Amino acid sequence: MAQFWKPGTAKPRLLDDEEGGVLFYTAPSSSSSSFGYASLESQRQRLPVFKYRTSILYLVETHSTTIIVGETGSGKTTQIPQYLKEAGWADGGRIIACTQPRRLAVQSVAARLAEEMGVKLGEEVGYTIRFEDVTNSELTRIKFLTDGVLLREMMDDPLLSKYSVIMVDEAHERSLSTDILLGLLKKIQRRRPELRLIIASATIEAKSMAEFFHNRKRRPQLEGEDNRLQTEPAILSVEGRGYNVQIFYIEEPVSDYLQATVSTVMSIHDKEPMGDILVFLTGQDDIDTAVQMITEQAQNSGNKSSFGMIVLPLYSGLTRSNQDLVFSPSPRGKRKVIISTNIAETSLTLEGIVYVVDSGFSKQRFYNPITDIENLVVAPISKASARQRAGRAGRVRPGKCYRLYTEDYFVNEMSSNGIPEMQRSNLVSTVIQLKALGIDNILGFDWPASPSAEAMVRSLEVLYSLGVLDDDAKLTSPVGFQVAELPLDPMVSKMIIASDKLECSEEIITVAAILSVQSIWISVKGQRELDEAKLRFAASEGDHVTFLNVYRGFLQSNKSSKWCHKNFINYHAMKKVMEVREQLRRVAQRLGLALKSCQNDIQVLRKAVTAGFFANACRLEAYSHNGTYKTLRGSQEVYIHPSSVLFRVNPKWVIYHSLVSTDRQYMRNVISIDPSWLREAAPHFYNKQPLNPPTHHH
Ligand code: CDP
Ligand code: MG
Secondary structure, eight states: OOOOEEEOOBOOOOSSSOSSBSOOSOOOOGGGOOOSSOOHHHHHHHSGGGGGHHHHHHHHHHBSEEEEEEOTTSSHHHHHHHHHHHTTTTGGGOEEEEEESOHHHHHHHHHHHHHHHTOOBTTTEEEEETTEEEOOTTTOOEEEEEHHHHHHHHHHOTTOTTEEEEEEOOGGGOOHHHHHHHHHHHHHHHHOTTOEEEEEESSOOHHHHHHHHOOOSOOOOOTTOOTTOBOSOEEEEEOOOOOOEEEEEESSOOSOHHHHHHHHHHHHHHHSOSOEEEEEOSSHHHHHHHHHHHHHHHHHTTOOSSSEEEEEEEOTTOOHHHHHHHHSOOOTTEEEEEEEOTHHHHTSOOTTEEEEEEOSEEEEEEEETTTTEEEEEEEEOOHHHHHHHHHGGGSSSOEEEEESSOHHHHHHTSOSSOOOGGGGSOOHHHHHHHHHTTOOOSTTSOOSSOOOHHHHHHHHHHHHHTTSBOTTSOBOTTHHHHHHHSSSOHHHHHHHHHHHHTTOHHHHHHHHHHHHSSOSBOOOSOHHHHHHHHHTTOOTTBHHHHHHHHHHHHHHTTSOHHHHHHTTBOHHHHHHHHHHHHHHHHHHHHTTOOOOOOTTOHHHHHHHHHHHHGGGEEEEOTTOSSOOEEETTTOOEEEEOTTSTTTTTOOSEEEEEEEEESSSEEEEEEEEOOTHHHHHHOHHHHHSSOSSOOOOOO
16 A cells, blocks of 8 residues: 655744744754764763763752653753762762653663663662562662652652652653652642752753742751752753654555554565664554554565565563664664654654654543543544654664654644643542652642542542542552552552451462453464363353463463463463562551462452452443353443453343543453342442443433
8 A cells, every 4th residue: 555745834943933844953063963973981971961960960069850851862861860970979878860751761761870880780870660579678779760769669758768869750751659659749848858850851840840849938947057058949951963764644544543554564564674663552452453453564575675674563571682672773674663652752762763653543541530441442543642753763873753644634634732641540549649659739739730529539439449448538548548558559458458358368469460461362373272262261151360360371271481382372471471460469468468268269259359440340241142241330330351262152231441532442350150149249339329320221
């Protein structure tokens, strides 16, 4: 299928508000053009932030908060923590922290830093993500972590007293955890004036961020306080380097962006000179499909180019060795094609990219407080994101960006900026975290972006029904505190706590561990083989019980990788499950839960799931021939996902773990229940409405 491309028409302008611009980016500095075999040290000195080293250190010394804005790849994440350490901010046992919204970015950046500093990862430089702590309590001086993990650390150490500087990176992403963190750090600063904050981002409303941190309230001087310390934030902008990027738009809107992506990559490969290609798609599913399609087409088309392609996926949850492939330079005479989620937009820098293909979409979280449904939706990106994506093509030489949407769409329809995640999320986890930190007046909390009141009320309602909050909206004891303590979604935590009384904690913890990894199945070309493999473990009660069967089989095989291979089970995922399971058992023991097994009494297991997930209960529509369910709460139409063992089985009452929406809302990981358990589990939630509402038909 041929596509017709048309270059953007507007006059070349600099970074500011280009309207469908042809070219942007400032001219490169001459020293940056060579690329390849320079030593790590000279590579470091060539990065744009290097020129600002002294200024950055001076600003951090003299200001409570420093906001640093700089293009992706300018060296913010990898260099600034090193400068701070060299200047003594990690002396006397103190630690420099750098947060990232994404787990994969934490791992990759920490590994890079350890390499630059010539130290072993996990010693002087370490990282922590949920369920994975690669730090050393004595040795670690620079620590990378997700902002979610730093929030959790506040539960044990509310003032984060071991950190001298906290760099909140990728602040422009406005992730839910970043925003909560910013609100809390502002509070901590009042109590710990010596704490320094650095807010780093690729593009930020630096002024509004500065406004947020500007502490106008005069505060009495504390004893021994450095009175030269400025409370008004400093703003520093790192002059970017980068080459011009020519933008092309598609002439006619495409109906199938996956197909359009594949043919665009093939045509770049046929017609354009050497240089790597970076493609932005939305998630593991479409990325894996695209990798497969491109690989096949390249084999069949009898490659017109004189050189080959290496097609690689990039998304979180990728194994270590696959990550390494993405970051290592292309072998001589080969072109790398990296097919990525949003993660390559600003979180990770890939060298060698000359061409970008931008689908115009990403996966985003959307929450509807009316129906109380949150899901990940493939949605259009903003102009700000589109510019970032295009910019990735101009790092090593002038590049080209192919946008799979029309110029008219970009100019007239794309929104300028995204909506902060805070304003499109379910707030159950947020509320519980703030409550656990002793913040009672949540509506009055100083948010960088205020969440909607409806979403707040909804989450209070759910937490009340879970038995986590009492009538005064305070955490209940012990359940509320226990739920807050578990590093899991509150519904999963509640399920684990309920399993104590039901005497099935061993099994429920297994289920929780499996739900925390992306998938335990191997994605294979022949769907039929995978389906057959699944049948070997399928339980009529649903997916949770099926997971338990897989886990038991894995143990029986003595955790054999061969067994996994034979059964289309992802061995690495199962090893991760074992690790997570052990950690959850430890936390559960600390919380005083008895770890008991229900053996084969599956009913108690289903009751425990109900105790956590009653809000996700659905009922099969009477006379429904196509498996239509309605949620009990919002009467939303939902369907069982084809990957579920209950697909086409359609029990009358089910509970789902999560929803994915494509053409319809699909329930993922489904278990059948008895409706009487709902009222047992959540009397307040279900008392108001009859459980057997008359079904209406039009
Ligand atoms: O944070 P920012 O986007 O400003 O830049 P950075 O991530 O600190 O990257 C600075 C330089 O380090 C870039 O030239 C990257 O290509 C390089 N880098 C790398 O080669 N491998 C990594 N895993 C991370 C960074
Ligand atoms: Mg960075």
